Amino acid sequence: MPQPASTLIEEGVLDVLQNVSRRPIEPTLESDLVADLGFDSLQILEAIAELEDRFDISIPLNDVPATRTVAQVVTQVARLVDERPKA
Numbered sequence: 474m475p476q477p478a479s480t481l482i483e484e485g486v487l488d489v490l491q492n493v494s495r496r497p498i499e500p501t502l503e504s505d506l507v508a509d510l511g512f513d514s515l516q517i518l519e520a521i522a523e524l525e526d527r528f529d530i531s532i533p534l535n536d537v538p539a540t541r542t543v544a545q546v547v548t549q550v551a552r553l554v555d556e557r558p559k560a
Contacts, residue, residue: 482551485527486543493520502544510543520546528554 483502490500490510498510506512512520521532524546530553540546 478554479547479551482528482554483547486524486547486550489520489523489527490543490546493523500543502542502547504543505541506543506546507541524550530554530557 487500490506490512491498493516494510494512495516496511498504500510504510506517506520517537521534521537524530525532528550530550532549532553536549540549
């Protein structure tokens with residue numbers, strides 16, 4: 474049975490965050506990117522680039538400062554995936 478798109482997005486976001494982190498992390502939806510996961514601004518930009526490539530989306534940089542938790546990232550990516558032009 475195929476997984477719902479939201480589950481695939483959530484797993485993809487968690488995978489990207491683990492790949493970008495320079496140390497072993499176990500992110501949860503409640504994790505704060507900076508306070509809990511220790512991401513700096515460069516790692517956040519790396520994660521954005523990887524998420525854009527993985528999901529074929531463009532994340533507006535002016536939305537980034539308001540996005541603090543993993544759940545907010547998942548919500549943002551899911552919204553952008555839904556808004557993608559259908560081919």
